[in-house]
Amino acid sequence: MTIFFQSLLDGLIAGSIYALFAAGLTLVYGTLHFINFAHGELIMAGAFLAYLFMMPPLLLSPLLSGIFAVTGVVLLALLMDKTVFSRLRNANPLLLLIASLGLSLLLQNLAQVLWGAKIRAFPFPLQRGKVFGPVVITSVQITILWVAALTIFLLYLFLKFSRIGKAVRGVADNPVLAKTFGVESEKIIRIVWVVAAILAAVGGILVAADTNLEPHMGIVNLVRAFAAVLIGGAGNVWGALIGGFIIGLSENLGVLLLPIGYKDAIAFFIIILILLFRPEGLFGTRWGVR
């Protein structure tokens, strides 16, 4: 029973981070209609930039490092859009997909050249986790939970109450409809990139704090995020958030049933199952099915 509750907790922690990845990815997918492979590299860049600021010679505090890292990732996302994606606005989504695959390859290997392939960790002191009944949780994990919750809350406020946020959600959910209401699409696209980059960077920093970081960490998290996007239905932010938690939980609880060697394949299984049986997502409308 201990293992069940612990897996549940680990699933929630992982899920809260995947939810951030998925929310950003689904906004991009909903607005620009392509699977952005390089979203994984925004995640990776967030983690590595934070690491860069935290380590010598800069030795900034985690909070300050985090803020700088998020800013850096936002700039990176805007740069990617300006140099590559903006030139393919009306192109076939598969072209964008391949361009983003190329960008992903470029960036993760650039990180490997700069930092080497080895696994790194943030310079947090090693601590025993605190024991609460059947579960163990570290203070870093507690921080992760509330940062993730806060980020999701802020995202909710932004999308629900700000005028621009409502417009973003409208475009992501139904671009044709949004167009007819005269929403200025280039501006919306830029905002979508900024929001997606913030979510990816915050999530990337959190996932690195919870586990470790390495140059190829993007792709595996991208797969999880994409599975969550599909669960939620393409373009559906709330669905993606819930999808993130579902993926986190099924990965951590799934290994109680499946052989452990298949843990990383669970997200893929879910992708295939969803695509086959409910391509519009668990919460989605028919939109997004092509």
Added chain:
Amino acid sequence: MTNYFLHILVSGEIIALFAMGLQLEIGETGLYNFGHVAFFGIGAYASSLLSLAGLPFLVSLGLALLITGGVTWLIGIPILRLRGDYFGLAMLGFGEITRKIFLNEAWLTKGPMGLPGIPRPSLFGFDIHTLPRFAVFYGILVILVYLMIRHIVRSPLGRVFTAIRDDELSASAIGKNTYGFRKVCLITGALAAGLAGALWAHYITFISPSDFTLNETILALLIIVLGGNWGITGALVSSFFVIGFQEGLRFLPFPDTFGRYIAPVQQMIFGLILVLLVLNRPGNLIKERPASASD
């Protein structure tokens, strides 16, 4: 000296088979198969396991192709219901799951230990044990597959493929069962990949799950993007070009300390080429529909 070039030639021939299969799927029919490497792996493992069990080369090769085709037929039933990037993603998942099976089902595949000592090919008592023989035998197969795929592409069947790629809706509107045609295309492409995998296994004589990663699919994708407008011929030529480029890096006088950068730098170059080609030569990859305002 010649033998080393023959080795590059044989590697190029194997990759060419693999890439031509993907060219048929992506370039001719628009099936974005990001899990192409799975078929390569299934062909390699099936043929290796059968010939290690004592079957003669041609029998195990034949059975391996049958198995590859059968698996493709099966997974095609659900996955071919998907379109475009959804199909690509599902196949990516299939590729990764296949590798996990190679890795975890050790009772069959010996898992991470890999399969050593795979027998070399032998045709009716004629042993293919030397590089020149490999180069010629595999070369003949490459030419046969090339001619076959080219024949398909130029036949009425190929025109249906093109029609599906360019506008599936209209293709089905004029009464073509697109599901069936896409399946034929996927199986043909998979057979080329399975053949490549089996030939690779019998040539290298050792396979392990780490040989069948997404990187191989990306390499083939790069090859067909480079092959551009020249269709199946382009894929064939650029296979040798890309393999030559990869091997050529060995001869550049890099300082030792640079050694650990070679692999990532090469991948960076591949990534950059993909981006640049998409930006400057989108037509290499996708023939834009005349009116594509729909999505």
Added chain:
Amino acid sequence: MVKKFVMFVTVICVALFFAGVSHAGVVKIGAVQPLSGNLAVYGQGFKMAIDLATAEINAKGGINGKKLEIVYEDGKGTAKDSVAAVRKLIDINKVPLILGPAASTNFLAVAPICENAHVVLIGAESASPAITKAGAYVFRVFPSDKLQGKGVAELVEKLGYKKVPVLYINNDWGKGLKDVFVANFTKKGGKVLAEIPYDQGKTDYRAQLLQIKRFNPKAAVALVYVKDGAVIFKQAYELGIKTQWIAGSAAKSGKLVKLAGKAVEGLTGTYPAFSNTSPAYKAFAAAWKKKYGDKKIGIFAEYNYDMVHLVARALAKGGATPDGIRKALYKVSKGYVGVTGDKTFDSNGDVGSAYGVWSVKDGKIISKR
């Protein structure tokens, strides 16, 4: 674009031309090492040890007056690149002997090629039991895992543990060692609670660790590498798993202690032991310090060093032909005691080894023979 490709091809051709030029008065042998890729960290250390031994041999007059030269090729730590590298060494450089690639999968992939081409292949890191039967031209100065798996089982038994789970890296080394361990431990009457594989290079191993926590075992066997081991032991510490960890040889590194700190305090394990007080070892350590200063002696450097010295003797005795070397290797190894102990090859080209126990105490690695 076209211009650049033409330039590129030209550069390759020029490089090819120079690569083919050979010098008189030189004995060339090949080496396939992971100079790039994920084993590159180790590859540099192997190369330093090989270079050190080569320099010593050449300072003492080389091979019957000829200089020994090592032609390095990058195996990138993968099977297919190792194969390409070996083919190049055999066909272009025409070397009679190749210092084989690290990691048993890569070594096993190139072994049949060397065997068919009748070129001697010798390794200093590969532990897979399958290598024993890899061929008449295949040698290694590193002991087979068959011996180490037995060693781990004996250690667990000696420490008085009857039931242990095994966590192992899901690759050739980990699985090979795990199989031998399980067979030997159950034969001694022990019980293996669970066999838990993990993939190399991941950032999160808590799901695997939970499977261990479930048993709340007094001791657990962890057949891990340094980098993965650091992640695993840290996460085990955070999860509050209090157990006696028992590892193999691959985790024995100061780097592990540096990375995982107090999480590995008390960790113990076995390793193929050789004395670090023997005159041979002291001479080696002094030579290393002289050449490389304070750079730490890399993992398995001693084996690489012994390997090159053995090869040089075989080249001097048997001449620079594969068959000459092959026969001479058996003769010169007989009773040869190098830095890593007795290197006498058995009829399969394997060596024996003594096993020692290492443990982490107060942040330092203590080795006992």
